[in-house]
Amino acid sequence: xxxxxxxxxxxxxxxxxxxxxxxxxxxxxxxxxxxxxxxxxxxxxxxxxxxxxxxxxxxxxxxxxxxxxxxxxxxxxxxxxxxxxxxxxxxxxxxxxxxxxxxxxxxxxxxxxxxxxxxxxxxxxxxxxxxxxxxxxxxxxxxxxxxxxxxxxxxxxxxxxxxxxxxxxxxxxxxxxxxxxxxxxxxxxxxxxxxxxxxxxxxxxxxxxxxxxxxxxxxxxxxxxxxxxxxxxxxxxxxxxxxxxxxxxxxxxxxxxxxxxxxxxxxxxxxxxxxxxxxxxxxxxxxxxxxxxxxxxxxxxxxxxxxxxxxxxxxxxxxxxxxxxxxxxxxxxxxxxxxxxxxxxxxxxxxxxxxxxxxxxxxxxxxxxxxxxxxxxxxxxxxxxxxxxxxxxxxxxxxxxxxxxxxxxxxxxxxxxxxxxxxxxxxxxxxxxxxxxxxxxxxxxxxxxxxxxxxxxxxx
Amino acid sequence: xxxxxxxxxxxxxxxxxxxxxxxxxxxxxxxxxxxxxxxxxxxxxxxxxxxxxxxxxxxxxxxxxxxxxxxxxxxxxxxxxxxxxxxxxxxxxxxxxxxxxxxxxxxxxxxxxxxxxxxxxxxxxxxxxxxxxxxxxxxxxxxxxxxxxxxxxxxxxxxxxxxxxxxxxxxxxxxxxxxxxxxxxxxxxxxxxxxxxxxxxxxxxxxxxxxxxxxxxxxxxxxxxxxxxxxxxxxxxxxxxxxxxxxxxxxxxxxxxxxxxxxxxxxxxxxxxxxxxxxxxxxxxxxxxxxxxxxxxxxxxxxxxxxxxxxxxxxxxxxxxxxxxxxxxxxxxxxxxxxxxxxxxxxxxxxxxxxxxxxxxxxxxxxxxxxxxxxxxxxxxxxxxxxxxxxxxxxxxxxxxxxxxxxxxxxxxxxxxxxxxxxxxxxxxxxxxxxxxxxxxxxxxxxxxxxxxxxxxxxx
Numbered sequence: 001x002x003x004x005x006x007x008x009x010x011x012x013x014x015x016x017x018x019x020x021x022x023x024x025x026x027x028x029x030x031x032x033x034x035x036x037x038x039x040x041x042x043x044x045x046x047x048x049x050x051x052x053x054x055x056x057x058x059x060x061x062x063x064x065x066x067x068x069x070x071x072x073x074x075x076x077x078x079x080x081x082x083x084x085x086x087x088x089x090x091x092x093x094x095x096x097x098x099x100x101x102x103x104x105x106x107x108x109x110x111x112x113x114x115x116x117x118x119x120x121x122x123x124x125x126x127x128x129x130x131x132x133x134x135x136x137x138x139x140x141x142x143x144x145x146x147x148x149x150x151x152x153x154x155x156x157x158x159x160x161x162x163x164x165x166x167x168x169x170x171x172x173x174x175x176x177x178x179x180x181x182x183x184x185x186x187x188x189x190x191x192x193x194x195x196x197x198x199x200x201x202x203x204x205x206x207x208x209x210x211x212x213x214x215x216x217x218x219x220x221x222x223x224x225x226x227x228x229x230x231x232x233x234x235x236x237x238x239x240x241x242x243x244x245x246x247x248x249x250x251x252x253x254x255x256x257x258x259x260x261x262x263x264x265x266x267x268x269x270x271x272x273x274x275x276x277x278x279x280x281x282x283x284x285x286x287x288x289x290x291x292x293x294x295x296x297x298x299x300x301x302x303x304x305x306x307x308x309x310x311x312x313x314x315x316x317x318x319x320x321x322x323x324x325x326x327x328x329x330x331x332x333x334x335x336x337x338x339x340x341x342x343x344x345x346x347x348x349x350x351x352x353x354x355x356x357x358x359x360x361x362x363x364x365x366x367x368x369x370x371x372x373x374x375x376x377x378x379x380x381x382x383x384x385x386x387x388x389x390x391x392x393x394x395x396x397x398x399x400x401x402x403x404x405x406x407x408x409x410x411x412x413x414x415x416x417x418x419x420x421x422x423x424x425x426x427x428x429x430x431x432x433x434x435x436x437x438x439x440x441x442x443x444x445x446x447x448x449x450x451x452x453x454x455x456x457x458x459x460x
Numbered sequence: 461x462x463x464x465x466x467x468x469x470x471x472x473x474x475x476x477x478x479x480x481x482x483x484x485x486x487x488x489x490x491x492x493x494x495x496x497x498x499x500x501x502x503x504x505x506x507x508x509x510x511x512x513x514x515x516x517x518x519x520x521x522x523x524x525x526x527x528x529x530x531x532x533x534x535x536x537x538x539x540x541x542x543x544x545x546x547x548x549x550x551x552x553x554x555x556x557x558x559x560x561x562x563x564x565x566x567x568x569x570x571x572x573x574x575x576x577x578x579x580x581x582x583x584x585x586x587x588x589x590x591x592x593x594x595x596x597x598x599x600x601x602x603x604x605x606x607x608x609x610x611x612x613x614x615x616x617x618x619x620x621x622x623x624x625x626x627x628x629x630x631x632x633x634x635x636x637x638x639x640x641x642x643x644x645x646x647x648x649x650x651x652x653x654x655x656x657x658x659x660x661x662x663x664x665x666x667x668x669x670x671x672x673x674x675x676x677x678x679x680x681x682x683x684x685x686x687x688x689x690x691x692x693x694x695x696x697x698x699x700x701x702x703x704x705x706x707x708x709x710x711x712x713x714x715x716x717x718x719x720x721x722x723x724x725x726x727x728x729x730x731x732x733x734x735x736x737x738x739x740x741x742x743x744x745x746x747x748x749x750x751x752x753x754x755x756x757x758x759x760x761x762x763x764x765x766x767x768x769x770x771x772x773x774x775x776x777x778x779x780x781x782x783x784x785x786x787x788x789x790x791x792x793x794x795x796x797x798x799x800x801x802x803x804x805x806x807x808x809x810x811x812x813x814x815x816x817x818x819x820x821x822x823x824x825x826x827x828x829x830x831x832x833x834x835x836x837x838x839x840x841x842x843x844x845x846x847x848x849x850x851x852x853x854x855x856x857x858x859x860x861x862x863x864x865x866x867x868x869x870x871x872x873x874x875x876x877x878x879x880x881x882x883x884x885x886x887x888x889x890x891x892x893x894x895x896x897x898x899x900x901x902x903x904x905x906x907x908x909x910x911x912x913x914x915x916x917x918x919x920x
């Protein structure tokens with residue numbers, strides 16, 4: 001389940017490999033830098049959360065083409081023999097700078113920059129976008145759910161409707177970075193060390209002759225961790241059944257952990273159930289709510305004071321249903337020492353290797369970010385991008401998921417609330433450093449002149 | 461990359477395993493049937509396409525728990541020793557009925573039914589939903605894009621923004637079932653035998669001193685398969701450059717395959733580029749359009765007669781952006797020979813094992829489906845569910861992707877256009893057989909009586 005880069009050489013867009021052949025055949029070994037960024041903020045996102053770097057670094061360290069990969073490429077009839085014979089030697093030998101996982105970022109800011117021989121730096125594009133895109137989208141969505149929950153716990157219940165197996169793992173990982181307390185995905189528990197969490201299904205309840213028999217059996221199997229699902233027949237009636245079973249557990253010295261609501265009006269039902277539990281002296285029994293929740297539901301229920309202790313957030317978090325994608329792109333920004341940019345309509349990019357500087361006021365609140373050339377000095381603020389790979393090897397210690405999660409907690413505590421609003425947040429100021437702005441101007445002028453010359457030549 | 465069920469035992473929601481322990485400890489070995497269905501149609505979907513069964517069958521055949529899985533479960537402190545010692549023996553021994561991949565289905569209809577000892581049939585829920593949900597959502601979305609293209613080709617360009625690696629593979633697979641002609645995903649070419657397709661990136665163009673040098677180099681490397689990306693600087697100017705390079709290829713006896721537009725107004729640009737190509741005698745050069753397209757864009761451009769030969773459809777198909785999920789659920793419908801259903805608000809399910817019968821009129825056009833009990837006789841129409849697994853082993857030959865794709869083509873040719881409309885399609889008639897309707901009535905009454913009794917007991 002942990003991805004092996006060595007098995008993933010062909011998990012790429014065909015054009016990465018056809019371009020590689022062409023670079024190879026033309027002896028183009030110049031170093032290029034590619035920059036990964038989001039062009040525009042997804043709807044209602046005042047910030048985004050970096051995630052996915054760890055998978056990128058593992059991939060780059062192991063990236064290669066197996067004999068069977070090359071046999072397939074040969075059989076496709078697309079490639080030429082000289083390139084196929086070269087492919088077994090191909091490895092990633094470049095450098096990577098990145099904003100660490102768990103930190104917040106904004107549109108236009110480079111999340112990650114890859115520098116290396118153009119063939120290598122280009123060919124790893126597809127996987128890099130695939131992983132950082134998914135994980136950043138989900139970490140951002142999870143962070144919104146956790147923010148909405150206002151201190152109540154959020155648990156990732158999304159595995160059944162994440163887009164496939166890898167997404168199931170990466171959603172657990174990135175929602176944990178985003179602040180989720182636990183996941184229903186047991187393999188994510190094993191691989192990532194995230195606390196697994198779960199309750200019971202309606203089918204479990206209906207496979208017993210009566211609801212209370214289901215509760216009794218489960219309570220005996222899980223004397224301290226049971227969460228009874230109480231809405232199979234009728235939520236209020238189910239709460240009374242849960243009380244009976246919980247009292248029997250108390251007599252054995254056990255303790256019911258919680259009850260779960262999975263349908264109906266969560267606000268009124270949670271209050272009714274809380275009253276039933278409290279009147280029975282079961283104030284320690286937690287209430288879990290699940291079923292089609294997103295950050296707005298969670299925020300509303302929390303603001304309204306619904307006595308829900310844990311939100312099980314599934315499908316809508318696991319696919320970031322309101323914004324399942326962003327326009328994250330990986331663009332060449334320099335080649336052979338020269339700045340490069342793109343002029344295509346609506347897709348203009350910023351040239352050269354970059355750094356982002358983040359400034360705060362005297363109370364520690366973020367005030368603005370500045371995107372600058374990487375070697376531009378005298379820009380105030382904390383530089384966000386770190387060198388994380390050098391010559392194809394990971395540079396420096398790898399962070400734990402816990403550290404990534406703490407980075408996000410800290411960044412969010414520094415971000416003024418107006419940018420964290422779940423609807424129509426304010427737009428955080430992201431400026432361009434003077435050196436970058438000047439370079440962009442010059443590069444754009446040169447390119448437009450070149451494009452004009454092409455057009456002239458073409459029309460002859 | 462091909463999933464091994466043996467590695468996926470823990471890729472499941474925790475509750476599947478806690479319920480399994482409880483079934484085990486209570487000696488509950490009765491046979492249960494679970495039914496997978498979509499409750500309501502996603503927006504604008506008049507039909508859906510079955511996909512994902514093949515992965516489910518492979519998973520069920522290999523499903524097991526490794527020593528390291530069990531060591532992890534033991535370390536979690538959640539499970540008890542008797543169950544952990546039983547786990548290594550657990551395999552899937554049940555039967556599966558399913559609607560074959562590539563066939564169309566409608567809300568409420570069982571796509572797949574699993575019958576087996578309750579512990580087994582329950583525990584495989586998460587993976588089954590995960591795979592059939594994703595692949596059916598994407599096959600449906602792809603089918604809409606292909607329908608919109610009205611005979612023009614659609615190619616899957618989505619890998620960079622699919623949700624992870626597994627989705628990248630499954631989107632290629634299910635969009636091929638949905639009618640896509642090719643995929644950019646090279647590994648999907650290797651694993652599934654789908655034709656790989658691709659062009660070049662803007663970065664490729666900008667890494668050469670001039671646009672035409674990029675085209676010339678690529679044309680030499682790929683003498684018959686080159687597709688030049690012509691919008692890096694200016695699309696019309698780029699088309700003129702492409703003409704020069706294509707004419708040079710002709711002189712060498714080669715042929716440019718196509719040009720790609722990736723930004724701007726595709727309708728006017730494709731017409732302008734077509735004219736430039738045709739006037740140069742390059743009527744054989746195809747025009748590819750890509751960049752943020754969905755089925756509605758593709759349909760509009762096709763209806764308006766834009767001279768686009770191939771649509772590269774990426775992100776919005778690869779995540780089914782307008783409807784990334786459906787409410788697909790896996791519900792117990794019988795246990796130990798008794799029908800079971802769920803009464804939760806808005807989630808009432810149909811009891812018992814089922815079959816779906818599809819009727820057509822004398823011209824071969826579909827008229828209605830009937831959901832019936834599986835053993836209900838004398839319902840007119842073609843039965844859709846087939847027995848695909850018996851006693852844990854695949855029953856009957858496995859279909860090829862090509863066969864699945866042909867099934868869909870045939871089903872779509874039988875489905876009246878009103879149900880294929882991309883916006884506000886008509887609702888296809890899905891009825892309940894008399895036996896099922898009567899069973900549902902009886903079961904619901906019995907359950908409501910039981911729930912009432914619980915409520916009474918609970919309030920005492």
